[in-house]
Amino acid sequence: MIFDFPEIFREQWNLRKPAVTSSNGVVATQHYLASKVGASVLARGGNxxxxxxxxxxxxxxxxxxxxxxGGGGFMTLYDAKQDRVSVVEFGMRAPLRADPSDYPLTGNVTGASSFHWPEVLDDRNVHGPFAIAxxxxxxxxxxxLETYxxxxxxDVIEPACQLAEWxxxxxxxxxLQILRGARTMxxxxxxxxxxLRDGLPPETEDDSGATNRILLGNLPNTLRVLQREGPNAFYVGELAEKISDDLAEAGSKIQVEDLEQYEAYITTPLKHNYxxxxxxxxxxxxAGPTLVQALMTLEKQMSTNDWKCPNASDYEIYARTLLDSYEYRLKHLGDGTNEETSTGATSHLSVVDRDGNMVSLTQTLMSVFGSFVMLPETGILMNNGMMWFDPRPHTPNSVAPGRRPLSNMCPVIGKIQDGRNFALGACGGRQIFPAVFQILSFLCDFSMDTTDALHQARIDVSGTDLITIMDDMSAEAVSNLRTKFPNTRVRRNSVSPGxxxxxxxVVMESSSSMSGGCFIPSPVSQVIGN
Incomplete structure (x- = not known):
């Protein structure tokens, strides 16, 4: 007898995380302790x-x-009293002394970055001091915080100080997360x-049966300094000097002038009437401009109807829209991450408070463990933001002194015609835009509630012709996608690989009702209502 074993391993559990509802605010994050912190702030009167x-x-x-x-990010926020949406931009920036010649090409097509551009010598744009922005x-x-x-x-940094000390x-x-970076670490x-302990992650328990804890180097002390002296101490003063000295010792081109001259910006968001x-x-x-472009295409291609969820034709339209959007993005904007390993190292949280103010915050080190450079004096784990740049010269996203690279982050605020408002975002590198795009469509085009929008099957299209299909999609939709597109695969939505x-x-349903949902497969993601 011959058996057909199409997959060596497949998870057998079926997971659901129903939305959490509240009348006084909701916090959705990738970790229950961070959600608890945010909900505690709301409970104590914070916005x-x-x-x-x-x-x-x-x-x-x-x-x-x-x-x-040691990283950066984007925040999109809604001020309910002013009925105004703003964006805070604080992405990483290339060192003022950055030089394309710092990233010599080997001639190989693929390096550890798994980008479609050529490999850099020693993968120095991926890890190590030259990877740091x-x-x-x-x-x-x-x-x-100061503005809104x-x-x-x-007070807002106190919980982080306690968690770091704990x-x-x-x-x-x-x-699992440590193993993802152990080889380079x-x-x-x-x-x-x-x-690491003897080259491996620590055991979960010590010899006495107590839970092992990883102590985060000098990070707790650094957070206490920032608490006393304020956040600008990172950029100017004694702490900034320690940071720049550590960076210089590691071999980075970042100097104290880079820190002193860094600025974050409040900008007007892209507004699109979908x-x-x-x-x-x-x-x-x-990824905001790419999202808007995709929504413009979707509005023309997909008609609205009374169906409760996308049908086979709708998923085909999603796939074609994502393929076209990424083709334009890769050609004109310069981002070139490979879909297989672009999960990145990013966190996202969404918050709504009792007054209807909303925040969609995406923050990142870029890759898991960033550059792998931890500054000894401060315990800060530094980003590898230089990996966002195309190492080839004369492209829209090439390395240049002081330049900010193109990123995949896409925190959004939405106002649905039925009166609901939402804050939505994701982590996952190149997977962010497809996830946000489809969930947004589920909310707007199919009037899904929070639970259904996050449990609805999706596809991923991340810049190549490969279409990855969630394994709980209808057989009809899967068959149609396989017929129309030559390169497809069906996979489980899992924590690893993501x-x-x-x-x-999070969704503001009405003035007295809010809901939130989070990443379903994760054992630590949680929504907490106030």
């Missing part, structure tokens, strides 16, 4: 911006391989000392 800043800082301590003060995270969240928040800086509990999910002493709905997204160096993005969504 959505206060909760997002506190929750974002907490994320940098409970999943430090994804984001933190000037961080903007603290400038950005401080600007948001109601709490003092010392240490990182070790469980199987922590071990062994090349960098400071980060290896923190996260059918009878309004969508707001970042306008520069993000193939469909990691979305977080």
């Amino acid at each position: 959505a911006i206060d909760a997002a800043v506190a929750g974002g800082l907490a994320l940098g301590c409970v999943e430090p391989w994804m984001s933190g003060i 000037t961080p903007g995270y603290l400038k950005g969240i401080a600007l948001a 928040g109601s709490w003092d800086w010392s 240490g990182l509990p070790t469980h199987w999910y922590t071990q 062994r090349r960098y002493h400071e980060v290896e000392q923190v996260y 059918r009878e709905h309004e969508v707001f997204a970042p306008s520069r160096r993000s 193939l469909f993005g990691v979305p977080q969504l």
Whole structure:
């Protein structure tokens, strides 16, 4: 007898995470402790911006391989009283002394970055000191807090300080994340000392049966300094000098002038009227313009109807729209990540408060563990934002002094014709835009509620002709996609490998009802209502 074994391993559990509802605010993040921090801020009278800043800082301590003060991001926020949407931009920036010659090409097509552009010698744009871009995270969240928040800086950073001092509990999910970077981590002493024991992730329990905790180097002390002296201490003063000295010792081109001259910006979002709905997204160096382009195409190609969910034809239209959008993005904007390993190291959180203020915040180190350079004096894990640049000269996204690269982040605010508002975003590198695009369509075109929008099957199209299909999609839709497109695969939505993005969504249903949903497969993502 011959058996057909199409897959060696396939997860057998069926997971659901129903939406959480509340009348006083909702926080959706990738980690329950960060959600708890944000919800606690709301419960103590803080607004959505206060909760997002506190929750974002907490994320940098409970999943430090994804984001933190050594990175950057984008925040799209809605001020309910002013009925106004704004964007805070704080992406990483190339060093002022950056030079394309710092990234010599080997002639090979594929390096560790898995980008479609040529490999760089020693993958120095992927990890190590030359991969580090000037961080903007603290400038950005401080600007948001000062402009739109109601709490003092010392109060919003306090939970992160406590979490960093407490240490990182070790469980199987922590071990999984550490293993993703373990091979490269062994090349960098400071980060290896923190996260590995004899070359492997720590055991979950010590000999006495107590939960092992990973101590985050000097990061707790650095956060306390920032609490006392304010977020600008990262960029000017004694702490900034320590950071620049550590960077110089590591071999980075970032100097204290890079820190001093970094600025975050409040900008006007792209506003797009999608059918009878309004969508707001970042306008520069993000996936916002690509999202708007895709929505314009979708409005022309897909007719509205009374169906409760997309049919086979709709998924075909999604696929063609995503293929066309990425073809334009790759050709004209310069972003060239490979779909197989573009999951990135990014965190996203969405918040709505009792007054209807909303925040969609995406923050990142770029790759898992960023550059793998942990600064010894401060314990800061630095980003590898230079990997966003095309190492070839004379392209729209080439390396240049002080330039900000094109990123995949796409935090959005939406106003649905039926009166609901939403804050939506995702992490997952090149998977962010397809996830946001489809969930937005589920909300607007099919009037789905929060639970259904996050549980509805999706596809991923990340820049090549490969179409990845969630395995719970209808047989008719799968068959149609396989017939119309030559390169398809069916996969489970899982924590590893992550193939469909990691979305977080909150919805203002009415003045007295709010809901939130988070990434379903993750064992640590959670929505908490106030």
